[in-house]
Amino acid sequence: MNSLSRSDTDSPFYSPGSVSIPQFKEYPLFTQEEIDEIRKKRASLEMEVQTLEQQLKSRREQIQQSKENMVTLGEINLLKAETRDSISESNSSHLSQIMTEFTDIIKQSCELTAKNSTLDQEIKEEEIYRLNIGDEYDIIEHAFDLSDLKAKIPEIKSLKREIPKIEQEDYERYNQNLKSSQKELSSFINDTGPSTKQVEAANAVLKAFDSDINYRKMGATIEKAENTRLELLLAQSESKNKSIEDEIELSKRKISSIQLETSNICIACEAQIKANDIAFNNSMKTLESEIQLVQQKIDNAADKYDDLCEQIAKMQVVEVDEQDSLSVIMDSDSSGEEIDFDFNDNVSRWDIEEQNLVVTRKKLIQEINEIKKKYNETRKIAIERETEKQNYIKDIYSKYQKNKLEIGNYISELYSSSLSQSSPQITSTTSSGLTSDLNIVLEHISSSISNVN
Known part of the structure; x- marks a missing residue:
C-alpha cells in the first residue's frame, strides 16, 4: 500500500478530481515558538563559542606576552653571575684595602x-x-x-842611742x-x-x-x-683593630647570609613562576578542550537539528503520499478489501521522536550550563591563585625592603661607631667605599626581585 506513488494516482482510473480526499490534521514535530527558541539558543551558543574563542585568543596573546616579558632562567643566572662578580670585585678591592691598612697598622705597631x-x-x-x-x-x-778632718802632728820620739x-x-x-x-x-x-x-x-x-x-x-x-x-x-x-676585624668578619657573614637568602628567594620565585606557568597552561588546555567539546556538541546538535528538519520534510512528503494513497483506497471500496494502514503508528512514532528531541535539547542545555559553571569556577580559582601569588610576592618584596633598610641602618651605625672610636689610620673613605659596595649589591638584589615580581 505504501508503494503507491503519485504517478499511480494520476492514472485515468484514479483521477484526483474524481474522489474527494479527506483532510487530516498535521502534527508538527516542533511548534514555531520552539523552533524560534532553538534558533535563538543556537545563535546564543554560537555567540558564546565566538566569545570563548576570542577569550582563548586573548589568553594566548597574554601568555605570549607574559613569556616575552618573563625573565628567563639564563637571564637570572646571568644576573646572579654579574651580582657575584660585582660582589667579589667589591669585596676583593675592599678586602685588599683593609689588608693594606691592617698591614700599615701592624707595621706602625711594630x-x-x-x-x-x-x-x-x-x-x-x-x-x-x-x-x-x-x-x-x-x-x-x-x-x-x-x-x-783633724790635724794631728806625728810624735817624734827621742832617740835613745848615743850620739856625739x-x-x-x-x-x-x-x-x-x-x-x-x-x-x-x-x-x-x-x-x-x-x-x-x-x-x-x-x-x-x-x-x-x-x-x-x-x-x-x-x-x-x-x-x-x-x-x-x-x-x-x-x-x-x-683592641680596636681586633674589634674592627670582628666587625668585618660579622659583616662578611651577614653579606653571605643575605646572598644565601636572596638566592633562596630567587629559587623559590623561579619555582613558583614555573608552577604558575604549568598550572596556567594546564588550565588553558583544559579550557580549550572544554571549548572544543562544547563546539563539537553544538555542531552535533546543529547536525541533529538539520537531520530532524530533513526528517520532518520527508515525513510531510510521506504524509502527502499516504493521503493520496488513502484517497485511492477509498475510491476502490468496490473491491471489498479492508486495508489497514499504520497512520496512528506513525503519529505515535513522531510523538516519541519529538519527546526524544526535547529531552536531547534539555540535556544539551544542561551540559552547556554545567560547562559554563565549571568554566566560571576554574576561572575564579585561577584568579584567586594569581591574586594569592601576587600577594605572596608583594610580602616577600616588602620583607626584602624592610631587611634592606635595617641592614643599611645597621651598616651606617656600625661604621659611624667604628670611625668615631677607631685609630687615626682608618679614614672615612674606607667606610664610604664599603657602604657604596653594599648599596650596589642591594640594588642588584632589588632589581632582580623587581624583575621576578
Missing part, C-alpha cells in the same frame, strides 16, 4: 714596639748613668766634707824648733777654720749636682709617663 723597647733600654742606661752620677756625687760630697855631742846639740835645737812649729800649727788650726770661698765653692758644686740629678729624675719620670702612654695607645689600637 715600630711603636721597637721604639718602646729602645726607650726602655735608654731608660735603663739612663738609670745606670744616673746611679753612677749619684755615687760620684756622694763621693764628691764626702770629699768636700771637712768636718771629720855636736850632733846632740843640733838634735836638741831641731827638736825645739819642731815643738815650736807644732805649737804654731796647732794654734793656727784651732784659730782658723776653712775659708768662706771654699765653703761657697763646695755649696755651689753641691747645688749643681742636686739640680742635675733632679733634672735627670724629672726627665726619667717624663720618659716613663710617655712610655706608659705609648703602651696604652698600642694596647688600645690593638
Whole structure:
C-alpha cells in the first residue's frame, strides 16, 4: 500500500478530481515558538563559542606576552653571575684595602714596639748613668766634707842611742824648733777654720749636682709617663683593630647570609613562576578542550537539528503520499478489501521522536550550563591563585625592603661607631667605599626581585 506513488494516482482510473480526499490534521514535530527558541539558543551558543574563542585568543596573546616579558632562567643566572662578580670585585678591592691598612697598622705597631723597647733600654742606661752620677756625687760630697778632718802632728820620739855631742846639740835645737812649729800649727788650726770661698765653692758644686740629678729624675719620670702612654695607645689600637676585624668578619657573614637568602628567594620565585606557568597552561588546555567539546556538541546538535528538519520534510512528503494513497483506497471500496494502514503508528512514532528531541535539547542545555559553571569556577580559582601569588610576592618584596633598610641602618651605625672610636689610620673613605659596595649589591638584589615580581 505504501508503494503507491503519485504517478499511480494520476492514472485515468484514479483521477484526483474524481474522489474527494479527506483532510487530516498535521502534527508538527516542533511548534514555531520552539523552533524560534532553538534558533535563538543556537545563535546564543554560537555567540558564546565566538566569545570563548576570542577569550582563548586573548589568553594566548597574554601568555605570549607574559613569556616575552618573563625573565628567563639564563637571564637570572646571568644576573646572579654579574651580582657575584660585582660582589667579589667589591669585596676583593675592599678586602685588599683593609689588608693594606691592617698591614700599615701592624707595621706602625711594630715600630711603636721597637721604639718602646729602645726607650726602655735608654731608660735603663739612663738609670745606670744616673746611679753612677749619684755615687760620684756622694763621693764628691764626702770629699768636700771637712768636718771629720783633724790635724794631728806625728810624735817624734827621742832617740835613745848615743850620739856625739855636736850632733846632740843640733838634735836638741831641731827638736825645739819642731815643738815650736807644732805649737804654731796647732794654734793656727784651732784659730782658723776653712775659708768662706771654699765653703761657697763646695755649696755651689753641691747645688749643681742636686739640680742635675733632679733634672735627670724629672726627665726619667717624663720618659716613663710617655712610655706608659705609648703602651696604652698600642694596647688600645690593638683592641680596636681586633674589634674592627670582628666587625668585618660579622659583616662578611651577614653579606653571605643575605646572598644565601636572596638566592633562596630567587629559587623559590623561579619555582613558583614555573608552577604558575604549568598550572596556567594546564588550565588553558583544559579550557580549550572544554571549548572544543562544547563546539563539537553544538555542531552535533546543529547536525541533529538539520537531520530532524530533513526528517520532518520527508515525513510531510510521506504524509502527502499516504493521503493520496488513502484517497485511492477509498475510491476502490468496490473491491471489498479492508486495508489497514499504520497512520496512528506513525503519529505515535513522531510523538516519541519529538519527546526524544526535547529531552536531547534539555540535556544539551544542561551540559552547556554545567560547562559554563565549571568554566566560571576554574576561572575564579585561577584568579584567586594569581591574586594569592601576587600577594605572596608583594610580602616577600616588602620583607626584602624592610631587611634592606635595617641592614643599611645597621651598616651606617656600625661604621659611624667604628670611625668615631677607631685609630687615626682608618679614614672615612674606607667606610664610604664599603657602604657604596653594599648599596650596589642591594640594588642588584632589588632589581632582580623587581624583575621576578
